[in-house]
Amino acid sequence: MSDVLLAANAVAKHFGGVKALRDVSLSIRRGEIYGLIGPNGAGKTTFFNCMTGLYIPDGGGFVFDGQPLKADAPHQAAERGIARTFQNIRLFGNMTALENVMVGRHVRTAAGVVGAMLQSKATRAEEAAIRQKAMELLHYVRIEDRADDLAKNLSYGDQRRLEIARALATEPKLLCLDEPAAGMNATETGELRALIEGIRQDGTTVLLIEHDVKLVMGLCDRVAVLDYGALVIEDVPAVVQKDQRVIEAYLGA
Amino acid sequence: MKNWLSPRSTAGIALITIALVALPFVVGMGGQAWVRILNFAILYVFLALGLNIVVGFAGLLDLGYIAFYAVGAYTWALLASPHFGLHFPIWAILPIGALMACVFGVLLGSPTLKLRGDYLAIVTLGFGEIVRIFLNNLNSPVNITNGPQGITLIDPVTIGSFKFAGTSQIFGFAVSGPQKYYFLLVALAILVIIINLRLQHSRIGRAWQAIREDEIAAKAVGINTRNIKLLAFAMGASFGGIAGGIFSAMQGFVSPESFSLIESIMVLAMVVLGGMGHIPGVILGAVLLTFLPEVLRYAVVPVQMSLFGKVLVDPESLRMLVFGLALVLVMRFKPAGLWPAPERSREQTQKACVAVTQTTAEAVK
Numbered sequence: 001m002s003d004v005l006l007a008a009n010a011v012a013k014h015f016g017g018v019k020a021l022r023d024v025s026l027s028i029r030r031g032e033i034y035g036l037i038g039p040n041g042a043g044k045t046t047f048f049n050c051m052t053g054l055y056i057p058d059g060g061g062f063v064f065d066g067q068p069l070k071a072d073a074p075h076q077a078a079e080r081g082i083a084r085t086f087q088n089i090r091l092f093g094n095m096t097a098l099e100n101v102m103v104g105r106h107v108r109t110a111a112g113v114v115g116a117m118l119q120s121k122a123t124r125a126e127e128a129a130i131r132q133k134a135m136e137l138l139h140y141v142r143i144e145d146r147a148d149d150l151a152k153n154l155s156y157g158d159q160r161r162l163e164i165a166r167a168l169a170t171e172p173k174l175l176c177l178d179e180p181a182a183g184m185n186a187t188e189t190g191e192l193r194a195l196i197e198g199i200r201q202d203g204t205t206v207l208l209i210e211h212d213v214k215l216v217m218g219l220c221d222r223v224a225v226l227d228y229g230a231l232v233i234e235d236v237p238a239v240v241q242k243d244q245r246v247i248e249a250y251l252g253a
Numbered sequence: 254m255k256n257w258l259s260p261r262s263t264a265g266i267a268l269i270t271i272a273l274v275a276l277p278f279v280v281g282m283g284g285q286a287w288v289r290i291l292n293f294a295i296l297y298v299f300l301a302l303g304l305n306i307v308v309g310f311a312g313l314l315d316l317g318y319i320a321f322y323a324v325g326a327y328t329w330a331l332l333a334s335p336h337f338g339l340h341f342p343i344w345a346i347l348p349i350g351a352l353m354a355c356v357f358g359v360l361l362g363s364p365t366l367k368l369r370g371d372y373l374a375i376v377t378l379g380f381g382e383i384v385r386i387f388l389n390n391l392n393s394p395v396n397i398t399n400g401p402q403g404i405t406l407i408d409p410v411t412i413g414s415f416k417f418a419g420t421s422q423i424f425g426f427a428v429s430g431p432q433k434y435y436f437l438l439v440a441l442a443i444l445v446i447i448i449n450l451r452l453q454h455s456r457i458g459r460a461w462q463a464i465r466e467d468e469i470a471a472k473a474v475g476i477n478t479r480n481i482k483l484l485a486f487a488m489g490a491s492f493g494g495i496a497g498g499i500f501s502a503m504q505g506f507v508s509p510e511s512f513s514l515i516e517s518i519m520v521l522a523m524v525v526l527g528g529m530g531h532i533p534g535v536i537l538g539a540v541l542l543t544f545l546p547e548v549l550r551y552a553v554v555p556v557q558m559s560l561f562g563k564v565l566v567d568p569e570s571l572r573m574l575v576f577g578l579a580l581v582l583v584m585r586f587k588p589a590g591l592w593p594a595p596e597r598s599r600e601q602t603q604k605a606c607v608a609v610t611q612t613t614a615e616a617v618k
C-alpha cells in the first residue's frame with residue numbers, strides 16, 4: 001500500500017478561454033490534512049469538481065488509492081471513498097438533518113425496492129443500522145439535538161456541520177472540504193478546527209480548501225497553492241509561508 | 254408503529270373498517286352510478302399514488318403518466334377479450350400489465366434523464382400523446398388495437414369461480430357488480446398505500462427525495478441518479494399499469510379516448526392539489542377531484558334551470574372552469590396543497606401548479 005492516497009497528474013480544465021486548471025499535479029498522503037489555497041478564481045473548486053466527477057477534465061487524471069478515478073462518474077467517486085462538501089452549502093433542504101445523513105449511508109447499504117416493500121428482516125435490520133449510524137454522526141458533529149429539524153431551518157454553522165456529517169456517512173477515505181470556515185466567527189472556526197483534527201485522528205485523510213490562512217497554516221501538514229489555475233508550490237506550511245511567489249500571489253503585502 | 258394496538262387506534266381501525274365496508278351500500282342507495290364513481294375515485298387514488306412516486310418523491314414532473322395507465326388497460330384488453338381470442342386469468346395479466354407499463358416507464362425515462370422541470374414536462378407530455386396516437390392507429394396493416402373503435406367485450410375480473418361482474422348473493426345480501434369491484438379496489442388501494450409508505454421511508458425513497466432536493470449533492474454522496482430515477486419511472490409506471498388493467502376489466506371496454514392529455518393533467522392535479530409527496534394529501538386530492546366534477550355534473554343543470562330557467566353554461570365547460578379556478582385558488586392560498594406534508598416546500602408545488610395551469614389552458618383552447 002503506497003502512502004499516496006490521491007495523485008493528480010497534470011489535470012487541466014478550461015471553460016472557453018478561461019484556463020481554470022493548468023496541468024496541476026499534486027499528491028495527498030494517507031492520514032494527512034492537506035490544504036489547498038489560492039486567490040479567488042484560482043481553480044480550487046474546479047479541482048474538487050474534477051476530482052469528484054462533476055466536471056470532466058480536459059487533460060490528465062487522478063489516481064486514487066492505487067486505481068485511476070473514472071471521469072464523469074460522481075457516484076463512483078463516492079463509492080471509491082471520496083466525500084465532499086460544497087462551497088455554497090448543498091443540503092437536502094426539505095429533509096430532516098437525520099435524513100440527510102441517512103442519505104449519506106446510501107453507498108454503503110444495499111436495500112432495494114423489493115426489500116422495502118416486503119419489509120424483510122434484512123431490510124429492517126439495515127434500516128435500523130442506518131438510523132443508528134446517522135444518529136452517531138450527528139452526535140459526532142454535535143448537532144444531535146437538531147436531528148428532526150429540516151436541514152433548511154438549521155443555522156449556517158449547523159448546516160456546515162451537517163454537510164460534514166453527511167459526507168462522513170459515506171465512510172470516506174478522503175474527505176474534501178470546500179471552504180468550511182467561510183462565514184464562521186472565531187469560536188465556530190475554533191470548533192471546526194477541533195472537528196477536522198478529530199476526523200483525521202479517526203483515520204480519514206482531509207483535503208481542505210480554505211481562505212483563512214491562519215487556520216490552514218495551523219492545521220495542515222502540507223499545503224498547495226494555486227494561482228491562475230497553476231500549482232505554485234506544494235510543501236509544508238513553514239516553507240509555503242516564506243515562498244516569495246506565494247507572498248506575491250496570495251498572502252499579499 | 255407505536256400505539257399500533259392501543260385501544261384508541263384499535264377502535265379507530267375498527268371504525269374505518271366499518272365505514273369502508275358500509276360505504277358502497279350507503280352510496281348504492283343513490284343508485285349504482287354513484288358506486289361506479291366511488292370506484293373511479295379509488296382507481297384515481299391508485300393512479301395518483303403511482304404518479305406521486307415520480308412527481309412527489311423524485312420531483313420529476315411527468316405530464317404523460319396516463320400512457321402507463323393506457324398500456325396496462327390495453328394489455329388486459331388484448332389478453333382477455335375475443336379480440337385475439339385470448340382469455341388469460343387475472344394473476345397472469347396483472348403482472349404482465351405491470352411489467353409492460355414498467356418497460357414503457359424505462360423507455361420514457363431513459364431519454365429524459367438529463368432533463369428537469371419544464372423540459373421534462375414537455376417531453377413526457379409528448380410521450381403520453383405518442384402512446385395514445387399509436388393506440389389510435391395500430392389497426393392497420395395488422396389490427397392490434399382495433400383503432401379508435403377500441404376493444405369491447407373485455408373479460409371482467411374473476412378470481413377462481415368468483416365473478417366480479419353482475420349481482421350475486423353473499424351471506425343473503427344482494428351485492429352488485431360495482432360493489433364487488435369496490436372491495437377489490439379497496440384491497441388493492443390499501444396495498445398500494447402500504448407500499449408507498451414503505452417506499453417513502455426506505456433507502457430508495459430517501460434517494461428519490463435527495464434527487465428531488467439537490468441532484469448534484471445526491472450524486473456527490475454516491476447516488477447513481479440515473480438508475481434511481483429510472484426506478485422511480487418504472488415503479489410509478491407499474492402502478493399505472495395495474496390500475497389500467499382493473500379499469501379495462503371493470504369497464505369491459507377501452508378506447509384511446511380514455512387516455513387523453515387531460516387525464517394526465519387530472520392525475521397530476523390530484524397530486525399537486527392534495528399535497529405533493531404526502532400520501533394522505535394525495536388520496537384526498539384524488540377523491541375530491543373525482544367527486545367534485547360528478548357532483549357538479551348532477552347539480553349544474555337543475556340549479557341553472559331553477560335560477561335562470563335555462564342552461565347557460567354546459568356542465569362540461571363549467572367543470573373545467575371550476576377545476577382551473579380550484580388550482581389557482583389552491584396555488585394562491587395553500588401553495589403546498591390542501592394537505593401538505595409538514596415539510597413540503599412551497600416553491601416546488603408552485604412550479605408544478607404553474608405547469609399544470611399553463612398546460613390545461615393550452616389543452617382547453
Ligand SMILES: Nc1ncnc2c1ncn2[C@@H]1O[C@H](COP(=O)(O)OP(=O)(O)OP(=O)(O)O)[C@@H](O)[C@H]1O
Nearest residue numbers: 015018020038039040041042043044045046047087
Ligand atoms: N462552470 C463554469 N463555467 C465557466 N467558468 C467556470 C466554471 N466554474 C469555474 N469557472 C471559472 O474557473 C475559474 C476558477 O474557478 P473556481 O471556482 O475553481 O475558483 P476558486 O479557486 O474556487 O475560487 P473561490 O475562492 O472564489 O471559490 C474562475 O475564473 C471561474 O470563473
Ligand SMILES: [Mg+2]
Nearest residue numbers: 044045046087
Ligand atoms: Mg471555490
